[in-house]
Amino acid sequence: MKLTFWGGAKMVTGSSFLLENDAGKRILIDCGLHQGARYCEKHNFEPFPLDPASIEAVFVTHAHIDHIGRIPQLYRAGFRGKIYSTPPTKDFAETLLIDSEHILSVEARELGMPPIYELQDINETMKLWQKVSYHEKIETAGFEIEFYNAGHILGSASILVKGDGKKIVFSGDLGHPVTPLIRGREEIQEADYALIDSTYGSRIHEDQTKRKDLFEDVIKETIKSGGVLMIPAFALERTQELLYELNDLVENGRVPRVPVFVDSPLAIKLTAVYKKYSKDPIYFDEAAIESLRAGDAIFDFPDLHLTLTTEQSKQINGIAPPKIIMAGSGMSQGGRILHHEKRYLPDPKSAILFVSFQAIGSLGRRILDGSKKAKAGGSPKDFSVKIFGEEIPVKARVLAIGGYSSHADQPALLDWLRSMKLGLKKVFLVHGEEKEMGPLEDRIRDELAVEPVIPALRQEVIL
Ligand SMILES: [Zn+2]
Numbered sequence: 001m002k003l004t005f006w007g008g009a010k011m012v013t014g015s016s017f018l019l020e021n022d023a024g025k026r027i028l029i030d031c032g033l034h035q036g037a038r039y040c041e042k043h044n045f046e047p048f049p050l051d052p053a054s055i056e057a058v059f060v061t062h063a064h065i066d067h068i069g070r071i072p073q074l075y076r077a078g079f080r081g082k083i084y085s086t087p088p089t090k091d092f093a094e095t096l097l098i099d100s101e102h103i104l105s106v107e108a109r110e111l112g113m114p115p116i117y118e119l120q121d122i123n124e125t126m127k128l129w130q131k132v133s134y135h136e137k138i139e140t141a142g143f144e145i146e147f148y149n150a151g152h153i154l155g156s157a158s159i160l161v162k163g164d165g166k167k168i169v170f171s172g173d174l175g176h177p178v179t180p181l182i183r184g185r186e187e188i189q190e191a192d193y194a195l196i197d198s199t200y201g202s203r204i205h206e207d208q209t210k211r212k213d214l215f216e217d218v219i220k221e222t223i224k225s226g227g228v229l230m231i232p233a234f235a236l237e238r239t240q241e242l243l244y245e246l247n248d249l250v251e252n253g254r255v256p257r258v259p260v261f262v263d264s265p266l267a268i269k270l271t272a273v274y275k276k277y278s279k280d281p282i283y284f285d286e287a288a289i290e291s292l293r294a295g296d297a298i299f300d301f302p303d304l305h306l307t308l309t310t311e312q313s314k315q316i317n318g319i320a321p322p323k324i325i326m327a328g329s330g331m332s333q334g335g336r337i338l339h340h341e342k343r344y345l346p347d348p349k350s351a352i353l354f355v356s357f358q359a360i361g362s363l364g365r366r367i368l369d370g371s372k373k374a375k376a377g378g379s380p381k382d383f384s385v386k387i388f389g390e391e392i393p394v395k396a397r398v399l400a401i402g403g404y405s406s407h408a409d410q411p412a413l414l415d416w417l418r419s420m421k422l423g424l425k426k427v428f429l430v431h432g433e434e435k436e437m438g439p440l441e442d443r444i445r446d447e448l449a450v451e452p453v454i455p456a457l458r459q460e461v462i463l
Pocket residue numbers: 062064152173
């Protein structure tokens with residue numbers, strides 16, 4: 001059996017791994033977009049390492065673009081096999097691929113290149129895509145494949161592949177054993193080789209249990225001061241987690257009722273997928289299932305407004321504070337949140353709450369860093385950021401809550417490996433930057449007595 005690292009090697013994005021069995025049959029696990037400063041990095045414009053027509057099937061761990069974003073390009077380059085994922089992953093993928101088509105074409109134009117695919121390729125790709133449940137075994141070209149819950153986002157999976165008498169597990173992006181909304185990740189008992197997500201290989205996350213109390217405090221304070229609470233949030237998973245927590249806080253009277261807006265067409269479409277699967281206990285955690293059984297629509301509460309159209313979005317301005325606005329993008333790199341930030345960042349009664357990691361260079365990071373600097377200087381003086389070409393003074397409170405990560409931290413990653421450590425021959429560290437991998441590599445060697453490997457891009461390994 002030969003394994004080749006097409007992406008996700010010494011980098012977080014571009015997840016893609018090729019397996020070729022002794023009979024020469026090939027399958028691909030994920031086919032993600034390489035992302036960085038650009039949504040679609042230059043690397044994506046290079047041809048695939050081998051003829052995509054020779055690949056029998058693609059197995060998809062989950063719907064984030066850095067795991068699915070090149071599948072329509074694979075189709076365009078001749079792939080005609082089947083694509084398999086869990087049902088929510090397929091639904092999310094269709095929405096996210098269509099949503100990303102515009103930015104792909106804009107960026108391709110900037111680079112003077114043709115787009116890597118067009119709408120027609122997405123439509124044809126979706127025709128090849130089959131839905132499979134967790135633990136439904138798929139046999140194809142001498143491989144046997146099984147999806148396990150990865151607890152990262154709704155429908156996310158780790159994929160166990162058996163072939164040539166060997167067992168290889170691809171973690172996908174791994175979440176926590178216990179999560180606030182979706183069902184926690186499963187353990188896998190036996191594997192000879194594991195590829196593990198090392199996005200947060202060096203870190204230990206902030207305590208998850210406190211975050212809801214912190215969220216409650218932030219809401220209460222902003223309502224009390226009569227301001228606007230702005231929450232830049234990623235459309236997939238983070239928005240639904242916040243809605244689920246808000247649902248509980250509002251319906252149990254822990255926070256006063258004020259208008260809450262989800263001002264993101266993408267988040268609204270993706271929330272509809274969560275609602276679609278919310279009847280199925282395999283996807284959600286016990287508390288969420290209990291609420292659902294009791295008849296609570298967990299993403300719906302009084303005074304919640306989903307603003308799909310631009311017209312509806314503009315009407316938010318006319319609603320008097322206090323109010324809560326959740327919108328994309330999660331790092332304030334674009335999207336409707338910018339309009340609200342421009343309007344309310346200069347307001348000292350308002351607040352902006354960050355619930356995700358803010359990458360260097362993003363507007364979100366500039367707001368966070370600016371606020372830290374202003375506070376450290378002991379100066380009450382505010383600072384400013386540029387939005388739509390205008391200098392906007394930041395007088396609103398700047399807040400951040402950790403503990404909302406949907407990636408496992410170092411102890412949780414080691415735990416996942418521990419359940420299969422007896423049979424493990426090698427662990428390949430993927431989806432991470434080298435500075436995150438080093439500390440995880442040491443712990444795997446020292447604590448689990450298993451050989452860790454940090455593969456290079458395009459590296460081939462015989463298993
Ligand atoms: Zn992911």
